[in-house]
Amino acid sequence: MEDYEKLLDEAYSSVKKIDSKHERFEIPKVDVQIVGNKTILSNFIQIISYIRRTPEQVCKFLTKELASLGKIENDRLILNRKISTAQVQDKLNLYVKKYVLCSQCGKPDTEIIKQDNLQFIHCLACGAKHSLGR
Structure with missing residues (x-):
């Protein structure tokens, strides 16, 4: 029994310590601005680099889910209708759950x-x- 406990202690000491933070992956909050009839996602490039997906993949998903035309311009995603911050964040969370x-x-x-x-x-x-x- 002592040998087992000794081996167990050695195994625990060789394992890397887990980060004390409960959830290490936190999706950045979207920075949405509504200008006229357009919705601009200003921190789009920051978000996609954090989740490690291509801008085209995320843009395609968001435009389809939000039922809006959209384009990537100057590191921002521009959607051709007014969409609330909560809706954009919800769809981004859905993308992460499905594809990340x-x-x-x-x-x-x-x-x-x-x-x-x-x-x-x-x-x-x-x-x-x-x-x-x-």
């Missing part, structure tokens, strides 16, 4: 890969891979 967080371990350390005309989310933390379809 691993469905197995819940970590954000993922990448989108293409294989045989299908897209997959590959988790760099646990190695899981699941299909997004075409």
Whole structure:
């Protein structure tokens, strides 16, 4: 029994300490400005660099979900109608849940890969891979 406890102590001492912060992945709050009939997401580039996705992927998702035409201009996303900050934040949270967080371990350390005309989310933390379809 003493050998087991000694081995267990050695194992615990060799494991890296986990960050004390409960949730290490926090999506930046969107900075939305409404100018006329347009909604401008000013911190769009900061957000996509944080979630490690391409501007085109996130833009396509947001414009589809928010039922608005949109374009990326000067590091900002411009949507062609008035949309509240809460709506944009909700849709961004949905994107992160669907396309960034691993469905197995819940970590954000993922990448989108293409294989045989299908897209997959590959988790760099646990190695899981699941299909997004075409």
